[in-house]
Amino acid sequence: GEDVEQSLFLSVREGDSSVINCTYTDSSSTYLYWYKQEPGAGLQLLTYIFSNMDMKQDQRLTVLLNKKDKHLSLRIADTQTGDSAIYFCAESRRFGAGTRLTVKP
Amino acid sequence: NAGVTQTPKFQVLKTGQSMTLQCAQDMNHNSMYWYRQDPGMGLRLIYYSASEGTTDKGEVPNGYNVSRLNKREFSLRLESAAPSQTSVYFCASSDGGGWGVRLGTQYFGPGTRLLVL
Numbered sequence: 001g002e003d004v005e006q007s008l009f010l011s012v013r014e015g016d017s018s019v020i021n022c023t024y025t026d027s028s029s030t031y032l033y034w035y036k037q038e039p040g041a042g043l044q045l046l047t048y049i050f051s052n053m054d055m056k057q058d059q060r061l062t063v064l065l066n067k068k069d070k071h072l073s074l075r076i077a078d079t080q081t082g083d084s085a086i087y088f089c090a091e092s093r094r095f096g097a098g099t100r101l102t103v104k105p
Numbered sequence: 106n107a108g109v110t111q112t113p114k115f116q117v118l119k120t121g122q123s124m125t126l127q128c129a130q131d132m133n134h135n136s137m138y139w140y141r142q143d144p145g146m147g148l149r150l151i152y153y154s155a156s157e158g159t160t161d162k163g164e165v166p167n168g169y170n171v172s173r174l175n176k177r178e179f180s181l182r183l184e185s186a187a188p189s190q191t192s193v194y195f196c197a198s199s200d201g202g203g204w205g206v207r208l209g210t211q212y213f214g215p216g217t218r219l220l221v222l
Contacts, residue, residue, distance in 0.1 A: 008145065033210075042109070042195050042213030043148070088147060094164075095140075097147035 006089055006096035013104050018076040020099045022089030025070060029091040032065065034074045037086045037098065046087070047074070079103050106131050109214035111196050117220045118186045126181040126217050128196030136199045137179035138163075138211065139171060141192040148195065154179055186221045193218050 004024045012018045024032070030051050035043040049056045049063045049072070056063045062075040076083055084103045089096040112127045130137065135156045140148040140163075150163030152171040160171050168190060170182045179198075183190060197211040 004147075040215075042197075042215050043211070044213070045210045048210070093150070095148040097145055 004089055004091055004094045004096040006087075006099045008097060009100050009102070011102045011104065012079050014079060014081055016079055018074075018079045018083070018101055018103075020074045020076075020087050020089075020101065022072040022074075022096055023070055024072065024089070024091045024094075024096075026091050026093070027067075027070065032063075032072050033090040034061075034063065034072075035088040035090060035095075037088065039085075043088060076101075081105060108132065109196055109198055109212050111194075111214035111217050113217060114215070115218045117222065118183075119222055120187060122186050123182065123184050124186065125183075126194055126196075126219075127178070128180065128214060129178045130196075130198040130212070131177065132198060132200075132212065133176070134198035134200050134212075135176070137173065138197040138199075139169070139179070139181045140195045140197065141165065141190075142195060142216075143192050151181065151194075186219075188221045191219060191221045 006022045031048050033048045034046045036046045037043045047058050047061050047063055049065050060077045064073045081103045086098040086100050088098045109130045138153040139151040142148050149165045151165055151169050152160055152163055154160045154173040157176045160173055172180045194217045196214040199211045
C-alpha cells in the first residue's frame, strides 16, 4: 500500500547542517510538503515543492526531490536550537511518522 | 483571525463514555480534516470533509463519527470510547481539495489530548 517513511530521530550540533530524508510511494502527488511541529502545538507548513521540480531553496531551507526514486529531503543550513522540533514529510494523502530533530548547543 | 480552534484541550474519559471534539476555522476554507497522532505513527487521517455537506472516511475511521455542521465547524464524536483511542487529535482545514491535485496547505489546530482509562 501507499506509505511515507522517515527516520524517527536526528541529532546535530548547533551551526551544522541537518538533512531529513523521506521516501514515499504515491507517484501521483502533485505537491510534496514539509511540516514542522513544535512541542505542544499543531503542525505548521514549512515548505513545499511541486513534483516537476528537483530543488527548491527558501532561505536556510533546501528541498531536494528525486522523483525517480521517490525520495524527498529537507536540508536546514546553520541549524539553530530553535529548529529543534518534529518534521513531517507529507504527500498526496499521507504524512510520515515525523523526524524528531534535536539540536545540541 | 484565530485560524483553527479546537476544544477541549485536554479530556479524560472512562471506557464506554462518549464525547464530541469541536473544531472551527475562520479562514473560509472548504475542506476540513480530523487526524490522530500517536507516537512513532505520525498523523493518520480519521475523516475529512471536502466541502460543506460532505464527509468521507480516512485511514482509521472505526469508532468515530463526524458532522460538518456548516462551513466553519467540523466535529468528531466518539460514541463509546476505548483505551485504543487515547491519542492527540488534530483538526485541520485547507482551501480547495487539500490534497496533491493543487497546492492545499493545511492549517492545523493546537490539538486535543485525550486519555481513555
